Amino acid sequence: MHFEHLTSIHQMLLVILGVLVFATVLFLIWKKIKPGAQVDELMTRTKSWWVMASIFAIAALVHPLISFVAFGFLSFAALRELSSISKNARIEDRSVIFWAYLAIPIQYFFAYMGWMLPFLIFIPVFMFTWIPFILVLKGHTQDIARSMSVIPTHLMLTVYSLSHLAYLLSLSIADGGRGLLLYVVFLTEMNDVFQFTWGKLLGRHKIIEKISPNKTWEGFIGGLLSTVLAAILLKFLTPFTTYEAIGAGLLIACTGFVGDIIVSAIKRDFGLKDTGTVIKGHGGILDRMDSLIISAPFFFYYVYLLHIVR
Amino acid sequence: MKHLLLILIYKGVMPLFLKFIGVKITPKKPLQPNMQYIIVANHNSHIDTMALMSSIPLKDLNRTHPVAAATYFGKNSWLAVLSKLFVNTILIKRSEEGGESTALDTLGKFLSKGHSLIIFPEGSRGEPEKMQAFRKGIGVLLQRYPHIPYIPVYIQGTGKILPKGERLIVPYDAIVHFGQPTFCKAQTVEAIVVNVKNEILRLKN
Numbered sequence: 001m002h003f004e005h006l007t008s009i010h011q012m013l014l015v016i017l018g019v020l021v022f023a024t025v026l027f028l029i030w031k032k033i034k035p036g037a038q039v040d041e042l043m044t045r046t047k048s049w050w051v052m053a054s055i056f057a058i059a060a061l062v063h064p065l066i067s068f069v070a071f072g073f074l075s076f077a078a079l080r081e082l083s084s085i086s087k088n089a090r091i092e093d094r095s096v097i098f099w100a101y102l103a104i105p106i107q108y109f110f111a112y113m114g115w116m117l118p119f120l121i122f123i124p125v126f127m128f129t130w131i132p133f134i135l136v137l138k139g140h141t142q143d144i145a146r147s148m149s150v151i152p153t154h155l156m157l158t159v160y161s162l163s164h165l166a167y168l169l170s171l172s173i174a175d176g177g178r179g180l181l182l183y184v185v186f187l188t189e190m191n192d193v194f195q196f197t198w199g200k201l202l203g204r205h206k207i208i209e210k211i212s213p214n215k216t217w218e219g220f221i222g223g224l225l226s227t228v229l230a231a232i233l234l235k236f237l238t239p240f241t242t243y244e245a246i247g248a249g250l251l252i253a254c255t256g257f258v259g260d261i262i263v264s265a266i267k268r269d270f271g272l273k274d275t276g277t278v279i280k281g282h283g284g285i286l287d288r289m290d291s292l293i294i295s296a297p298f299f300f301y302y303v304y305l306l307h308i309v310r
Numbered sequence: 311m312k313h314l315l316l317i318l319i320y321k322g323v324m325p326l327f328l329k330f331i332g333v334k335i336t337p338k339k340p341l342q343p344n345m346q347y348i349i350v351a352n353h354n355s356h357i358d359t360m361a362l363m364s365s366i367p368l369k370d371l372n373r374t375h376p377v378a379a380a381t382y383f384g385k386n387s388w389l390a391v392l393s394k395l396f397v398n399t400i401l402i403k404r405s406e407e408g409g410e411s412t413a414l415d416t417l418g419k420f421l422s423k424g425h426s427l428i429i430f431p432e433g434s435r436g437e438p439e440k441m442q443a444f445r446k447g448i449g450v451l452l453q454r455y456p457h458i459p460y461i462p463v464y465i466q467g468t469g470k471i472l473p474k475g476e477r478l479i480v481p482y483d484a485i486v487h488f489g490q491p492t493f494c495k496a497q498t499v500e501a502i503v504v505n506v507k508n509e510i511l512r513l514k515n
Contacts, residue, residue, distance in 0.1 A: 080332050084483035091438055091470060094480045
């Protein structure tokens with residue numbers, strides 16, 4: 001029993017390693033053959049997959065607690081990046097942003113303990129009240145309404161959403177949720193690549209040129225179909241039936257797209273699309289997490305409604 | 311003994327802490343060991359000094375001194391001892407406190423010994439993300455020691471992490487841009503100050 005358990009994790013890790021090596025080699029060759037091709041975005045994404053995969057591997061082999069800490073740090077870095085580039089948070093909001101950071105360990109603690117209700121309400125109910133309350137106590141009323149809406153939104157985007165990935169590991173499901181975590185992260189990232197690739201190959205009709213000029217209907221639909229196919233192929237990682245896997249594929253493709261353009265729009269508003277980053281040499285975490293920000297919670301509730309609450 | 315303490319702080323604890331609160335140093339290894347220089351940077355936060363000291367090569371830590379105002383860090387003897395021990399500072403009197411000539415002599419003594427200095431020509435931490443006028447002491451010093459290069463450094467974002475007058479450290483992305491060792495060619499003190507300021511501002515873009 002113990003041996004079987006180990007080998008299934010090892011199998012999973014081997015699959016990840018294989019895919020990553022394949023992707024890395026593929027992109028390197030692509031770049032060699034067509035130096036003009038814009039594969040740089042894909043290359044940076046592959047790099048972040050290696051990081052994610054390493055975290056996953058260490059967590060799977062050593063202790064699940066490591067994943068919670070790692071995702072907590074990921075949320076922390078994303079929140080730090082968003083607070084730094086945001087032109088909407090005021091300098092007076094420093095101490096309030098400090099409170100926002102303190103929410104991270106608490107939210108991930110709830111995820112680790114598997115306390116569903118506190119996990120659900122802590123940020124959207126408690127922090128949503130606590131942050132405006134502290135802002136009011138501070139007494140800088142100029143632009144206070146803006147800070148009241150911006151800081152909780154930052155928390156939702158970077159902490160609440162990503163913590164759902166960690167909570168997958170607390171679900172009472174056969175392999176402790178590791179397969180599901182791998183499934184949603186892998187499919188979301190693959191969906192980005194599929195959409196990018198199909199868009200490059202066939203893209204004609206732009207979806208929202210003002211926000212994301214590379215997004216085309218051809219890319220989106222091609223990505224959607226490829227992701228659904230991948231979702232069916234990888235369903236051995238999950239408790240899903242084939243139909244449920246098709247649904248998961250559709251869900252991940254659509255929500256991944258939504259997350260991508262939401263983050264793009266935010267960045268465009270901050271003037272980052274054209275100038276690189278506000279703080280030169282920084283950034284990139286949000287870029288890599290953009291699709292996961294929306295797909296993670298949606299996928300979580302999909303699993304939860306289908307397989308946890310009956 | 312003191313060197314060991316400085317290594318422990320600036321090569322052990324401090325880099326981790328800086329990474330956590332979001333301070334990034336670029337290039338990663340900005341300084342060659344066994345060199346003498348005067349690091350000149352803009353100043354918004356105590357974090358600046360910590361970040362610059364962490365970028366000093368291990369060997370050179372105990373012969374690199376941030377220059378600080380005696381009126382601030384020498385307020386009581388405790389603070390003076392602590393800042394000398396943990397930050398390796400040299401405390402000088404500001405010119406308006408009548409310390410101009412003695413201050414330059416003190417710094418000169420250290421430079422003649424082959425030590426390096428870290429100087430914030432704005433004199434004190436200003437408002438976050440705003441650069442104040444440069445004082446002329448850096449010009450006088452570089453004029454007296456033209457064979458010692460200065461290294462311009464532009465620091466961005468630390469004023470949000472720990473602004474003047476605040477105690478709470480809040481993580482924000484910040485970056486420390488190191489320039490190249492530069493020998494000043496200008497003759498007059500004023501021209502040197504202008505050059506140094508331009509070199510620092512050039513790193514901003």
